[in-house]
Amino acid sequence: MSDFREQLSSAIVELPAGALRRMVGVVRALDRLSRNPAYREQIYAEVPDVARFNPGYDAVMMCYDFHLDGDVPRLIEVNTNAGGGLLAILAHDPALPADHRCLSARLRERLLHSFCDEINQYSAGAQLKPARVAIIDEDPTGQHLYPEMLAFADLFRSWGVPTEIIEPQRLQASADGVSLDGQPVDLVYNRHCDFYLASDEMAGLRQAYLAGKVCLTPNPHMYGLLADKRRMILWSASACRAAWQLSGADDRLLDQVVPGTWLLAGLDPQQVWSERKQLIFKPVDSFGGKGVLLGEKISRKRFEQLPAAMTLVQERIPPSMTEGIDLVPMKTDLRLYAYRNRVLGVTARLYRGPVTNMRTPGGGFARVQII
Numbered sequence: 001m002s003d004f005r006e007q008l009s010s011a012i013v014e015l016p017a018g019a020l021r022r023m024v025g026v027v028r029a030l031d032r033l034s035r036n037p038a039y040r041e042q043i044y045a046e047v048p049d050v051a052r053f054n055p056g057y058d059a060v061m062m063c064y065d066f067h068l069d070g071d072v073p074r075l076i077e078v079n080t081n082a083g084g085g086l087l088a089i090l091a092h093d094p095a096l097p098a099d100h101r102c103l104s105a106r107l108r109e110r111l112l113h114s115f116c117d118e119i120n121q122y123s124a125g126a127q128l129k130p131a132r133v134a135i136i137d138e139d140p141t142g143q144h145l146y147p148e149m150l151a152f153a154d155l156f157r158s159w160g161v162p163t164e165i166i167e168p169q170r171l172q173a174s175a176d177g178v179s180l181d182g183q184p185v186d187l188v189y190n191r192h193c194d195f196y197l198a199s200d201e202m203a204g205l206r207q208a209y210l211a212g213k214v215c216l217t218p219n220p221h222m223y224g225l226l227a228d229k230r231r232m233i234l235w236s237a238s239a240c241r242a243a244w245q246l247s248g249a250d251d252r253l254l255d256q257v258v259p260g261t262w263l264l265a266g267l268d269p270q271q272v273w274s275e276r277k278q279l280i281f282k283p284v285d286s287f288g289g290k291g292v293l294l295g296e297k298i299s300r301k302r303f304e305q306l307p308a309a310m311t312l313v314q315e316r317i318p319p320s321m322t323e324g325i326d327l328v329p330m331k332t333d334l335r336l337y338a339y340r341n342r343v344l345g346v347t348a349r350l351y352r353g354p355v356t357n358m359r360t361p362g363g364g365f366a367r368v369q370i371i
Helices: 017-034 037-044 085-090 105-122 146-158 200-210 220-227 231-235 238-243 248-257 269-274 300-305
Strands: 008-015 062-069 072-079 133-136 163-166 172-174 177-180 187-190 215-217 261-263 279-283 311-315 320-323 329-339 342-351 364-370
Touching (some): 008 320, 008 329, 008 342, 017 037, 017 062, 017 072, 017 329, 017 342, 037 220, 062 220, 072 220, 072 231, 072 248, 105 215, 105 329, 146 163, 172 200, 177 200, 220 231, 231 238, 231 311, 238 248, 269 300
Parallel strands (some): 008 364, 133 163, 133 187
Antiparallel strands (some): 062 329, 261 311, 320 329, 329 342, 342 364
């Protein structure tokens, strides 16, 4: 793929202003929740050691995915390490050049500000920008959003920051620091989906991160607090929300937008099977729609094979529909990109098939029109 435009749909998705306000409210409520001491104490008891380490900064380019239930947004999941943020903004600005290396000054400022905040927090105010950046992913050139990585690299270089796009094993990383070809790297923009840095190829980076020798963003701390799918079990439980002593407004909002979510291991299999058509099943550690099963499509044999301790059961919220360029309706989900409590962009993703995908002809990221 040589051009961002191949990932964009020409369709326009209408979004009621009231629904957008609620979606922004969810981003802000969850940002507040992530800083709540009682919440952190509960999460730290459940996550791996690496996610209990608080590096003192946050996570760039987080995204919040929603389906519309009528005019009411329902939160489907939260993601770190996600791509598509540039596409979200490009989908709204047809005046931007089609060349993925050309970014407007407005877009450049909006995106750089979040990375500036990260390195500033990491360095306790000593740095306003990184000295060198590595953008990491598994097989970067094979990723369908590789052109977006190229755009980010050009963005950082235009900032005067040397940047490379690499696989993590190319880094020389240890508790002493991170370098690439003998040159120190102080910020790693993490697009890799080994969220808890558990693989051998991430071992050196894990050591550097835990030693405070690199700014790794996004990172396991924010993934554990907000993006691990098991967090939605807690958010949907009124008893948990009460224990965190949320504001009345935040409690009501989460109660309205978070679908019922449970771990299969804690449920009666026979009851789940009988109610399966209203449910969706997700591996707790999956990403990109991998392994997601609609209850109405699952066979009894496949259901009985699900690993109960690693399968999330969630109330199914069907996606809304948008007329595609071929006049045939397409499934629609909505995504907000954010840094901390600041929304960077909103987009829709149009697709056909059982779960969200970016392979549907005429689908992809679409412009959202507020009504």
